[in-house]
Amino acid sequence: MLNTNGVPDKALIKTKFPDEKYLIKPLAITECYEKIPCNPCSTSCPFDAIYIGEDINTAPIVDFEKCTGxxxxxxxxxxxxxxxxxxxxxxxxxFKIPYELRPLPIKGETWSGVNRAGEIITKVLIEKVSLTNRHDRTALIQVLVPLEYINDFVTIRRQI
Ligand code: SF4
Ligand code: SF4
Incomplete structure (x- = not known):
């Protein structure tokens, strides 16, 4: 799927998720499947929880023991x-997801939950919207999502 239409299938997505026992705490999931020369996730982590190593093309690996979310x-x-x-x-x-579209959602609103194919799959509750002075383009949106969509949900869309 990834090679034909750019959408990872569920089996591939699950390779990025930890064992369920780790999910009682918030954890970073890196959906980086291809070998690309990139590493700011690794260099920005203050807990040394994302490993890329010597070859910058290596896909990142999260140490779920170290990650604090x-x-x-x-x-x-x-x-x-x-x-x-x-x-x-x-x-x-x-979920806490990156979001760069405007207008931003507002805490308490219900938006559509969208999967990796761009399809609306459920309704989600916006719990929090965070912007920092340093990262004023990328907002962090905290979203409550029905558990059955934990491997499907990836972003939000305003309900129309
Ligand atoms: S290597 Fe890290 S920073 Fe670069 S795209 Fe992948 S997850 Fe993002
Ligand atoms: S601790 Fe986890 S969420 Fe925080 S920067 Fe490191 S990998 Fe990302």
Whole structure:
């Protein structure tokens, strides 16, 4: 799928997720599948939790023991290829996703949840919108997503 239409299939997506036992805390998922010369995720992580190594073309590997879910790498990834996910309970997962479109969502709003093929799959609740002075283009949007879509949800779209 990735090579034909640019959309990773579920098996490939799952290779980027940790074992479910780790998901009780927020963790960074790097959806970087190709070998590309890029490493700001690794160099920006204050906890040394993303490994790329000597060859800058190597796809990043997250050390889920070290990752705190702080979200710094999300702001620093030029490809918007990182998000934070946490399994809250048997009903919901919490995501923190990068978002650069405007207008930004507002806390408390319901937006559409979208999968990697650009299809609307569910409704999601906007819990928080964060912008920093240093990263005023990329907002971090905290979203509550039904747990069944934990491997499908990737971004939001305003409901029309
Ligand atoms: S979320 Fe924070 S701790 Fe985890 S990999 Fe990203 S920068 Fe490092
Ligand atoms: S910064 Fe983003 S695009 Fe670059 S290697 Fe890391 S995850 Fe991939």
């Amino acid at each position: 702080c979200g710094i790498c999300v702001y620093n990834c030029p490809g918007l290829a990182i998000f934070i996910v946490q399994k809250l309970n048997e009903e919901n997962a919490r």
